[in-house]
Amino acid sequence: MQSRVLIIDDDETLQRAWTHFLKKFQIAQAFNFEEGLRMFTETDPDIVLLDIVLPDGNGLDLLHAFKSARPQVPVVVITGQMDMQLATSAVKGGAYDFLTKPVNAERLRVTIDRAAETARLNREVKTLQTEKLLESLQQSPLVATSQAMQDVLGVIRSVASRQTSVLLLGPSGVGKTRLARLIHQLSSRRPRPFVEVNLTTINEGILESQLFGHVRGAFTGAVRENQGLFSAAEGGTIFLDEIGEIPPAVQVKLLQVLQDRVFYPVGATRPHEVDVRVVAATIRDLQALVRAGRFREDLFYRLSVFPVTVPPLTQRKADIPQLVQLVVRKICLKENQPVKEFSPEFLQMVVDQAWPGNVRELENAVEYAITVAQERMILEVPDLQAYLRNFTNPGPGTEVGERTVAMPSLENAFSLDEHLDTVARELISYAIARENGNVTRAATRLGLSRRRMSLYMERLGLSAPNARGRPRMQSSGVKNGQG
Structure with a gap:
């Protein structure tokens, strides 16, 4: 990428000469103080070449304005041979370098090349700092101004150093994934992998293979060995999100891992030892699932050695x-x-x-x-x-902020079927958005099977969620039940 150079000098002849010398750069020009200030904002230059003496202002003031706005931008000042005191003041004021008139072309080229390299490094450092900041904002720190969250973090700190399994409980969107990552970061396993698995996003037919791996030839299509996610987390932590959705056959193998630290990859005849800490999370009432016979009681007790309830907002x-x-x-x-x-x-x-x-x-x-x-x-x-406005309808008996569907006016005739479809479409869209695009979890929240959810979405013209997790309306004449 070409560096952008802003040249500020009232001498048009010198401007033409310097533009020619620096033709490998993108050049912007300004001929006075006011124009220089404006062009600095408009062109966002990587380097500034600034004559310290301008007809309508002091170049040192312009230098100060530039360094205040963007201190990382190299500013090369130009002075007359009799203005060395100004040059010294400019360097003290943050100038990258100074050149004296008449400016030697080769010296100008070398100076601007060095400034361009400095600008490039500055951009790379800024990019890395931004990426690091974004990563820290996405994963940590957890906000714990409230006493409720301070209590949770106190529990997390006390359990992080132990090797016991942790079960994170609480509604969707409260930050259970961040807490799981924090447990890993505060533990002795921090240098080893942290593997996050959302169990609702993996097809039930391949879940066992994904978690525990398989040997070559274990089933049709198994042309090579797969180590599985538990092996990938060796020495570290595996985070099993939505543990309440795990099918019975896989529950048995997970129980074996928790009890004996071994498992059998699909198709294997020898056990595989593993050293992994398990952190699980769910929005479901696991004890209710145990009573309903849908979740093993022994697995529940193994997972909930240390339960942590995360409060809603x-x-x-x-x-x-x-x-x-x-x-x-x-x-x-x-x-x-x-x-x-x-x-x-x-x-x-x-x-x-x-x-x-x-x-x-x-x-x-x-x-x-x-x-x-x-x-x-x-x-x-x-x-x-x-x-x-999309989801809030304060009315009798409705708490502030409670999401409801607006009641229609009965002043004129309307179609009940159309209104019910509108209600269903809004509720399904909202449930999917609330579950961050996960259709399976949204179906569970609405009390529907995954297949029935797909049928509803197909009938209502809702297709796969977009990047914001909201379902898209299907094009006319096209049916797509994917979620």
């Missing part, structure tokens, strides 16, 4: 201001835009909502608000109201 309102701040920063950095602020009224509206989808839904709502705000630097109440 309604019980940790004190966390919301810092959560909003972190989410806004994360999204703006991800979109490569200036970090926005938010008004006190915007924040109060966020705090007042119930957020049944918890932190995940709050993140979706804030991202929506940032999109609505576009170029504005401060998020306001109307930016959030557009999101809330």
Whole structure:
């Protein structure tokens, strides 16, 4: 990528000469103080070549403005032979280097080449810092301003150093995955792998093979050996999300791992030893599943040696201001835009909502608000109201922020069938969005089988979720029941 050089000098002859010398760069030109200030903002240069003496202002003031706005940009100043004191002041003020008139072409080329390399390194460092910040914002730190979350983190710290299994309980979107990762990071297993497995995203027919591996020829299509996810987590931690969805046949093998630290890959005749810590999570009531005969009681007790219940956002309102701040920063950095602020009224509206989808839904709502705000630097109440209108209908007996479907007007005749389809479409869309695009979990939340969910989606014209986790409307005449 060509570096961008902004040349600021009132001498048009020198401007032409320097543009010729530096033709391998992208050149922008300015001929006075005001134009230089404007072009610096508009062209976002990698390097500035600045004449210290300008007809309408002091070049040192311009240098100060540049270094205040973007201190990493190399600014090469140009002075007359009698202006060495100005040159010294410029270097003290942050100038990258200085050249004296008449400027030697080769010296100019070498200086700008060095400045371009510095600019390139600065860009790489900034990119790495942004990536590191994004990673830290996505995974940690966990917000624990509220007493409820401080209590949870206290429990997590106490269990992290032990080798016991941990069962994370709580509704969808409260941050169970982050807590599982935190347990791993605080443990002696930190240098070893952390393997995350969402059990609802793996087809039941291949789940056993995915978790425990298989030998070559174990089944049709097994042309090579597969080590499996438990082996991939050797020495580290495996996080089994949505453990309540695991089928009975796989429950038996998981119990064997927890009891004996061994398992048999599919098709194998010899056991495979493994040293892995198991952290599991669920939104389901496992004890109810045990009573219903859908979850092994012995497996439940093995998994729940150390249960940790993560509270919903309604019980940790004190966390919301810092959560909003972190989410806004994360999204703006991800979109490569200036970090926005938010008004006190915007924040109060966020705090007042119930957020049944918890932190995940709050993140979706804030991202929506940032999109609505576009170029504005401060998020306001109307930016959030557009999101809330889709699912909020305060009315008699309805709590503030509770998601409902709007009641139709009965002043005129309407089609009940069409309205029921609209209700079903909204509820399915909302459930899928709340489960971050996971159709199987959304079906469970709605009390439907996965197949019945697919039939509903096909009839209502809903197709696979998009990148934001919301179902897409199918094109006319096209049927697609995939989720």
